[in-house]
Amino acid sequence: DVKVTQSSRYLVKRTGEKVFLECVQDMDHENMFWYRQDPGLGLRLIYFSYDVKMKEKGDIPEGYSVSREKKERFSLILESASTNQTSMYLCASSPGGGPRIGQPQHFGDGTRLSIL
Amino acid sequence: DQQVKQNSPSLSVQEGRISILNCDYTNSMFDYFLWYKKYPAEGPTFLISISSIKDKNEDGRFTVFLNKSAKHLSLHIVPSQPGDSAVYFCASAPSDSWGKLQFGAGTQVVVTP
Numbered sequence: 001d002v003k004v005t006q007s008s009r010y011l012v013k014r015t016g017e018k019v020f021l022e023c024v025q026d027m028d029h030e031n032m033f034w035y036r037q038d039p040g041l042g043l044r045l046i047y048f049s050y051d052v053k054m055k056e057k058g059d060i061p062e063g064y065s066v067s068r069e070k071k072e073r074f075s076l077i078l079e080s081a082s083t084n085q086t087s088m089y090l091c092a093s094s095p096g097g098g099p100r101i102g103q104p105q106h107f108g109d110g111t112r113l114s115i116l
Numbered sequence: 117d118q119q120v121k122q123n124s125p126s127l128s129v130q131e132g133r134i135s136i137l138n139c140d141y142t143n144s145m146f147d148y149f150l151w152y153k154k155y156p157a158e159g160p161t162f163l164i165s166i167s168s169i170k171d172k173n174e175d176g177r178f179t180v181f182l183n184k185s186a187k188h189l190s191l192h193i194v195p196s197q198p199g200d201s202a203v204y205f206c207a208s209a210p211s212d213s214w215g216k217l218q219f220g221a222g223t224q225v226v227v228t229p
Binding site: 004009031033035040041042043044045048050058090092094104105106107108109110 | 157221
């Protein structure tokens with residue numbers, strides 16, 4: 001079974017802090033994704049990566065950056081945390097290329113981040 | 117602007133009856149469609165998918181129907197069970213999108229005894 005592990009289930013940080021969210025997958029997937037989930041808005045893509053050191057902006061990249069130095073690890077960075085970044089953050093991975101039947105994205109259990 | 121819309125935020129259904137969840141999309145380039153299920157405090161898990169070359173895909177109690185001309189898909193759960201109580205997300209993407217999915221806002225399903 002694919003395992004996507006997010007380093008923290010709950011995190012509380014202060015406004016202005018630099019925040020790191022870590023994600024590790026164990027299935028040698030090329031693609032990795034960071035989403036945030038907010039009530040009434042569903043899941044929105046922040047950034048994704050299709051290879052080591054490669055990254056692409058998603059729909060809401062402002063205020064975030066990412067790092068992918070190793071294939072299995074994808075980090076989301078909040079450069080200067082703000083209260084509107086309080087949310088549930090979800091990491092996902094999938095095999096390379098575009099979506100295909102039988103190769104859906106696999107998600108971690110999420111990190112509930114609160115910015116005070 | 118959301119390209120995938122789930123207009124019913126919640127659905128209540130009796131155990132044993134059919135649950136029908138609906139999803140509309142606006143992007144005519146979408147050709148891959150998925151449903152995910154999410155329990156509280158867990159990540160979404162893949163449920164079922166369909167490509168645009170089909171109009172129906174079935175997996176056990178779950179069937180997804182696709183109407184491309186109407187840009188509409190639906191998920192049928194028959195019979196509904198208490199364990200089906202969860203939030204269901206519809207998602208879609210073009211096949212050349214590197215797996216970038218657009219998600220709907222989700223529908224909370226509650227299955228009552």
